Amino acid sequence: MVKKRIEMVKKMPVTPRTAQSTAKADVVTRVSAEAIRRRAYSLFEARGSEHGHDVEDWLVAERELLNGNDTREMLGA
Numbered sequence: 001m002v003k004k005r006i007e008m009v010k011k012m013p014v015t016p017r018t019a020q021s022t023a024k025a026d027v028v029t030r031v032s033a034e035a036i037r038r039r040a041y042s043l044f045e046a047r048g049s050e051h052g053h054d055v056e057d058w059l060v061a062e063r064e065l066l067n068g069n070d071t072r073e074m075l076g077a
Contacts, residue, residue, distance in 0.1 A: 036061045 039061035040054070047053065 031062065031065050035065055039065060 036058060040057040043057040043060060044050075044053070
């Protein structure tokens, strides 16, 4: 699973930093690890508590929070 994610990341396009990417980087600093952990755990439970997907759950949770799917979670509330 980790190898698959690494390959996906390697295929992602690299873009120069712009005002938009800088603004997004500012948002990254506001996402708490606790919020990501809570969302990742809810993904784990939604799958029926099937083990072996921890990295995938963390990355999905992080991506969801960074994309603003739940702003309360982003701020650690």
